[in-house]
Amino acid sequence: MxxxxxxxxxxxxxxxxxxxxxxxxxxxxxxxxxxxxxxxxxxxxxxxxxxxxxxxxxxxxxxxxxxxxxxxxxxxxxxxxxxxxxxxxxxxxxxxxxxxxxxxxxxxxxxxxxxxxxxxxxxxxxxxxxxxxxxxxxxxxxxxxxxxxxxxxAYRQRLSALRRRYGDKPAVRVFFQLSQAPIFTVSANSYIDSLIRLCGGVNVFAGLSQPAPQVSIAAVAAARPQAIVAGDDATLAMWRRWRELPAVAGGALLALPGDAISIPGPRLADGAEQLCTRLDTARQRLGLTPR
CATH class of the missing domain: 3.40.50.1980 (Nitrogenase molybdenum iron protein domain)
Known part of the structure; x- marks a missing residue:
């Protein structure tokens, strides 16, 4: 051979x-x-x-x-x-x-x-x-x-573009609601918190230890969010009677339908864009002026 x-x-x-x-x-x-x-x-x-x-x-x-x-x-x-x-x-x-x-x-x-x-x-x-x-x-x-x-x-470019467009806009204090009963939210240990910050928001429960902590109505009221974001209008409806909340008084109860932001995959860029758009709507309703 x-x-x-x-x-x-x-x-x-x-x-x-x-x-x-x-x-x-x-x-x-x-x-x-x-x-x-x-x-x-x-x-x-x-x-x-x-x-x-x-x-x-x-x-x-x-x-x-x-x-x-x-x-x-x-x-x-x-x-x-x-x-x-x-x-x-x-x-x-x-x-x-x-x-x-x-x-x-x-x-x-x-x-x-x-x-x-x-x-x-x-x-x-x-x-x-x-x-x-x-x-x-x-x-x-x-x-x-x-x-x-x-x-x-392409995914990274989309997130970078959103950060450049929204990251330095006036800060909005955000309560991101995952569920209605019991009430779960997100902390700084969740990727959703990163998206809130990317959009120029401040997560009012960022300091909690669990990625998805349970909170009470009283805790939300004490945090005085300027915007409340949830997956649908039915979840948001529970807050309408709390007129002393800045988010309710300012008309910043914001629905974010679909699962793009709740699944850590490539559609997260779509979810981030939706979130940034909603928080910009909150700025307009709250009368926040650019820096």
């Missing part, structure tokens, strides 16, 4: 080296693949959106309930939901990569996947820019680096 020329051997070795990929996931663990993933299972809706943004949508073979963006994700098989996933259903998809969530309730099942030799990337976006970082990392794992880089850059 003839020996391959040395140059060809070097080229083959370089190609093999490039095929192997390795990244650090949101939990600080190294995820290594012999070659870019061809069959990916996403176990959380925001990861599904990240994968599609990274150009890897065609490689996603299954996901979980509420993975509704983009449209193509609705047609994928489901292997679980918010409370957990079926290990058997995941394994039937023969994945070479599973993308999970740091705060998901299935750590034991994820460890079983790892013991069975299935690589698991744990997603953990804590701040808006983490979305761009994870798009890049998932693109690397899927072999779609170029498209992922473009998507991450």
């Amino acid at each position: 003839r020996r391959l020329p040395a140059v060809l051997c070097l080229l083959l070795a370089a190609t093999t080296a490039r095929a192997a990929v390795s990244v650090e996931d949101g939990s600080g663990q190294t995820v290594a693949l012999d070659k870019p993933a061809a069959r990916i299972v996403s176990l959380v809706p925001h990861a599904t959106e990240l994968l599609f943004a990274a150009g890897a949508g065609g490689k996603v073979v299954a996901t979980v309930d509420y993975s509704d963006h983009p449209e193509a994700a609705k047609r994928l098989p489901r292997v679980g939901g918010f409370t957990g996933f079926s290990l058997e259903a995941v394994l039937r998809q023969k994945p070479d990569l599973v993308v999970a969530w740091q705060d998901g309730g299935t750590p034991r099942e994820l460890e079983r996947l790892k013991r069975l030799g299935v690589p698991v990337f744990v997603s953990h976006p804590l701040q808006p820019d983490d979305v761009a970082k994870e798009i890049v990392l998932l693109g690397k794992l899927a072999g779609t680096d170029a498209e992922a880089a473009r998507a991450a850059a």
Whole structure:
């Protein structure tokens, strides 16, 4: 048998080296693949959106309930939901990569996947820019680096443009309401707080320790927010009788429908734009003058 020329051997070795990929996931663990993933299972809706943004949508073979963006994700098989996933259903998809969530309730099942030799990337976006970082990392794992880089850059540019436009406008004291009964809000440990600041707002509950703390009506009244933001008008209606609140007196009860701001994926830029627009409306209603 003839020996391959040395140059060809070097080229083959370089190609093999490039095929192997390795990244650090949101939990600080190294995820290594012999070659870019061809069959990916996403176990959380925001990861599904990240994968599609990274150009890897065609490689996603299954996901979980509420993975509704983009449209193509609705047609994928489901292997679980918010409370957990079926290990058997995941394994039937023969994945070479599973993308999970740091705060998901299935750590034991994820460890079983790892013991069975299935690589698991744990997603953990804590701040808006983490979305761009994870798009890049998932693109690397899927072999779609170029498209992922473009998507991450476009996302970052949108947030930068919003920061330049709204960040230095007169500050608005904001109460961001996640739910009605009980009342949950966000602290500085939530990425939503970063978006409030990006839009020139001040989160009245930024100082609380939990990312999504529970608060009382009395605490909201004491904080005297100038704007109250919630997902729908029905939630906002509970505050209309509190006429002494600046947000109510100034007509700054602001609905932010949809889930763009509540899912840490690429649509977060859409949610940020909606929030900035709403807070600018509050400035106008409150008669705040530019600095």
